[in-house]
Amino acid sequence: MVLDLFSNLEEIGRLIGNTPILRLSRVVSSKSNVASIYLKLEYMNPGGSHKDRISYYMLKDAIESGKLREGGCVVEVSSGNTALSLAWMCVRLGLKAVFIAEADISPVKMALLRLLGVEVVKVDVSGIGDVDPRFLRARELEAKFNGLFINQFSNEANFRAHYETTAREIVDQLNGRVDAFVMGVGTGGTIAGVGKYLKEKLGRDVLVVGVVPKGSSIIHGKPVGGEYIDGLAKNVIPELFLKYRGYIDRVVEVSEGDSVGMVKMLALKEGLFVGPSTGAAVFEALKVAEELGSGRNVVTIAADSLVRYPYLL
Numbered sequence: 001m002v003l004d005l006f007s008n009l010e011e012i013g014r015l016i017g018n019t020p021i022l023r024l025s026r027v028v029s030s031k032s033n034v035a036s037i038y039l040k041l042e043y044m045n046p047g048g049s050h051k052d053r054i055s056y057y058m059l060k061d062a063i064e065s066g067k068l069r070e071g072g073c074v075v076e077v078s079s080g081n082t083a084l085s086l087a088w089m090c091v092r093l094g095l096k097a098v099f100i101a102e103a104d105i106s107p108v109k110m111a112l113l114r115l116l117g118v119e120v121v122k123v124d125v126s127g128i129g130d131v132d133p134r135f136l137r138a139r140e141l142e143a144k145f146n147g148l149f150i151n152q153f154s155n156e157a158n159f160r161a162h163y164e165t166t167a168r169e170i171v172d173q174l175n176g177r178v179d180a181f182v183m184g185v186g187t188g189g190t191i192a193g194v195g196k197y198l199k200e201k202l203g204r205d206v207l208v209v210g211v212v213p214k215g216s217s218i219i220h221g222k223p224v225g226g227e228y229i230d231g232l233a234k235n236v237i238p239e240l241f242l243k244y245r246g247y248i249d250r251v252v253e254v255s256e257g258d259s260v261g262m263v264k265m266l267a268l269k270e271g272l273f274v275g276p277s278t279g280a281a282v283f284e285a286l287k288v289a290e291e292l293g294s295g296r297n298v299v300t301i302a303a304d305s306l307v308r309y310p311y312l313l
Helices: 002-015 051-064 081-093 107-115 133-144 156-173 189-202 239-243 256-270 276-292
Strands: 021-023 036-041 073-077 096-102 119-123 180-184 207-213 250-254 297-302
Touching: 002 051, 002 081, 021 156, 036 156, 036 276, 051 081, 051 156, 073 081, 073 133, 081 096, 081 107, 096 133, 107 119, 119 133, 156 189, 156 239, 180 189, 180 276, 189 207, 189 239, 207 276, 250 276, 256 276, 276 297
Parallel strands: 036 297, 073 096, 096 119, 180 207, 180 297, 207 250
Antiparallel strands: 021 036
16 A cells, blocks of 8 residues: 555656746847746646645655655645645545635635645634744644644755756756746745756856745735735745745845736736736846846746636736
């Protein structure tokens, strides 16, 4: 039976990654002195987002180390793409999944999680203080179900997934011609993993820019104002982000309005259906492209699809 668990895990691994990369042609300024922008289409992973990569790596680590066994329980704090990625993998692996989500989790994601048989525990994070109640609840549920709180915000496998796969694919696809990487900061795993690899492989001059919503704790130390961009860190300062902060050159704020506006522009001008975190990243990537000038390449990631955000339509 253990062999079946490892066999199913290997099958999942073969499905993930090697996503295409696309040069944006119609949202980029018509000025001749602007860098090219490339968008890696991570929503083409089987679970619909770049979180398939980290979910696979985190589960693989847990299973190989013996922390997760057949029929075990995975506990995670997520109301978004990580939850959905972990959920479909847990179905394939015969694992129970219990997720702690924010009270205002989108109806679409809630419906998908229920379809996958996930138990979702909602926690109110309004007026959040020094201790995030979602993480306290996760530890309680971990003990209750004798499960494993996988904790994407501090799990090194999150970082390694992007260091070992996403970053290498980007470098290979662009033949090493990467001058800047722009990425929304959620758990910090993607920007840390890709940023570290790019700077080690191509040199410290590669510009790495993180994007957060206006009023993010990462900028202000605590959440400020009511703006929110799904998938980006507003209420927390992730441990992975802090650990690998030295590989990130700067972090900028993008407004919710600018994020949504770019989502609509990418659909209208490029025929791409991307989520709001991607809208925010491309909005900033356009600024970086003007800053760097022609003959340079800026890369960002289409983390997920607009299909998951019908309220934006």
